[in-house]
Amino acid sequence: MNSVCVIGLGYVGLPLALSFAMKGYKVYGVDSNPDLIGELKRGETHHLESYKGKTIQEILRQQLQNGNFVPMLDYKEALGACEDIIVTVPIPVYGGKPYYEYLILCAREIKENLRPGQLILLRSTVVPGTTRNIFLPVLEESGLKCGRDFYLAYASERIAEGRAFEEFENMPTALAGFCEVSTERAVDLIKVICRAEVVVASSFEVVETAKVIENLQRDINIAMVNEFERFTKAMNLDIFEVIKVANTHKRVNLLYPGPGVGGFCIPNAFYYLNAKAEEIGVELKLSKTARMFNEGIPAYISDLVIKTMEKYSTSKKVAVLGIAMKDYSSDDRLSPALEIIEILRQRGVEVKAFDPAVKKEYEFKVNTLQEALEKVEVVLILARQHGIDFEKIFEFIPPQKAIVIDTRDVFTSKQAQEKGFVLEKI
Numbered sequence: 309m310n311s312v313c314v315i316g317l318g319y320v321g322l323p324l325a326l327s328f329a330m331k332g333y334k335v336y337g338v339d340s341n342p343d344l345i346g347e348l349k350r351g352e353t354h355h356l357e358s359y360k361g362k363t364i365q366e367i368l369r370q371q372l373q374n375g376n377f378v379p380m381l382d383y384k385e386a387l388g389a390c391e392d393i394i395v396t397v398p399i400p401v402y403g404g405k406p407y408y409e410y411l412i413l414c415a416r417e418i419k420e421n422l423r424p425g426q427l428i429l430l431r432s433t434v435v436p437g438t439t440r441n442i443f444l445p446v447l448e449e450s451g452l453k454c455g456r457d458f459y460l461a462y463a464s465e466r467i468a469e470g471r472a473f474e475e476f477e478n479m480p481t482a483l484a485g486f487c488e489v490s491t492e493r494a495v496d497l498i499k500v501i502c503r504a505e506v507v508v509a510s511s512f513e514v515v516e517t518a519k520v521i522e523n524l525q526r527d528i529n530i531a532m533v534n535e536f537e538r539f540t541k542a543m544n545l546d547i548f549e550v551i552k553v554a555n556t557h558k559r560v561n562l563l564y565p566g567p568g569v570g571g572f573c574i575p576n577a578f579y580y581l582n583a584k585a586e587e588i589g590v591e592l593k594l595s596k597t598a599r600m601f602n603e604g605i606p607a608y609i610s611d612l613v614i615k616t617m618e619k620y621s622t623s624k625k626v627a628v629l630g631i632a633m634k635d636y637s638s639d640d641r642l643s644p645a646l647e648i649i650e651i652l653r654q655r656g657v658e659v660k661a662f663d664p665a666v667k668k669e670y671e672f673k674v675n676t677l678q679e680a681l682e683k684v685e686v687v688l689i690l691a692r693q694h695g696i697d698f699e700k701i702f703e704f705i706p707p708q709k710a711i712v713i714d715t716r717d718v719f720t721s722k723q724a725q726e727k728g729f730v731l732e733k734i
């Protein structure tokens with residue numbers, strides 16, 4: 309039976325591990341978080357992925373039952389059983405600086421257990437140069453030589469949360485190996501789960517840099533459309549309609565504005581590129597401006613809420629619908645919603661927030677739409693979720709009293725006019 313070890317069982321690693329398991333691989337899933345391993349062993353996950361009509365919860369339970377997926381804390385057992393090892397541990401950004409410790413700890417654990425013939429495929433998003441200059445030297449502390457005794461490749465991960473299974477399968481994978489054998493082994497491994505093209509690049513650095521700029525161009529695009537939004541708002545135009553019209557041009561692909569940029573990938577991209585840029589003496593003026601602009605959006609939205617309350621002389625209470633960092637996601641890491649809520653609370657606004665997909669508990673979080681909407685007039689929409697029926701807002705607040713601040717294009721002005729509520733769109 310073929311086997312593979314996947315290290316880091318988060319938003320990427322878990323569905324990746326299960327994709328191999330569904331292909332009949334024995335997958336040893338390693339994670340350093342004991343609570344997570346406990347949950348996975350019980351068949352529990354809060355992820356919102358699905359594949360061919362099955363939820364990730366169903367897939368997880370099935371693959372645990374048939375023995376194809378074995379979650380564990382122990383590197384030794386997992387690495388002892390596999391020739392191929394995939395790494396998906398994160399490099400968070402703290403205070404604008406990438407923090408390599410999780411990746412280094414992971415490399416040290418691999419080094420302790422490394423055997424001749426093994427392939428290590430790094431899939432984390434990294435600062436360009438990390439695979440060669442940070443990851444590889446730790447592995448070689450084992451005394452084994454890369455390209456002779458063991459093999460190393462880098463393949464960027466391009467999935468969007470919520471579409472992970474489908475995108476592992478159908479998104480082209482960019483990959484580079486340390487040597488020919490590393491590349492061949494890594495391509496063969498990726499092809500187990502990826503039907504799309506595997507794009508082989510000339511070096512780790514090409515793929516690492518391509519991945520970071522793929523994310524950064526989205527950050528810049530979002531900053532741009534949020535700037536356009538300020539213009540269209542002053543013109544009394546609906547930015548979402550303007551963008552829909554602009555995007556009918558075949559060579560235009562504008563993203564949509566929103567309450568800010570969250571999650572693990574896009575906000576970190578500038579800091580990954582900038583870490584290397586500073587080292588090599590390059591200034592990233594445009595990228596930095598875009599990042600700073602995006603970091604200022606939560607304050608802009610909070611201002612909009614307060615100004616709206618003042619304009620309509622409402623109480624300083626708001627129902628926030630959606631805490632996740634984007635629509636239909638359970639991920640609230642670096643979510644702009646959390647920042648908006650914090651600013652509003654600091655400015656004396658009472659916040660009740662509802663998001664049935666987000667697992668984490670907060671003191672301002674309530675469990676039902678009704679609780680969020682009790683005794684409020686102002687409703688702030690920050691993310692769509694399958695468990696939030698926005699039409700129901702008007703069952704709890706009479707439309708003539710409701711003031712909806714919509715950052716996600718849930719409602720049109722026509723609907724607002726027909727129903728009789730006030731709609732403030734970004």
Ligand SMILES: NC(=O)c1ccc[n+]([C@@H]2O[C@H](COP(=O)([O-])OP(=O)(O)OC[C@H]3O[C@@H](n4cnc5c(N)ncnc54)[C@H](O)[C@@H]3O)[C@@H](O)[C@H]2O)c1
Nearest residue numbers: 316317318319320339340341397398410414432433465469
């Ligand atoms: N989330 C996405 O949509 C996405 C998309 C593309 C790329 N990526 C990249 O993939 C990587 C993983 O992201 P994620 O969203 O899955 O992160 P995550 O935080 O959801 O999961 C990472 C997991 O790694 C574990 N971990 C940390 N250090 C470890 C160690 N030394 N040994 C074993 N386990 C360890 C953590 O406990 C956690 O469960 C990141 O580099 C990210 O930038 C993420």
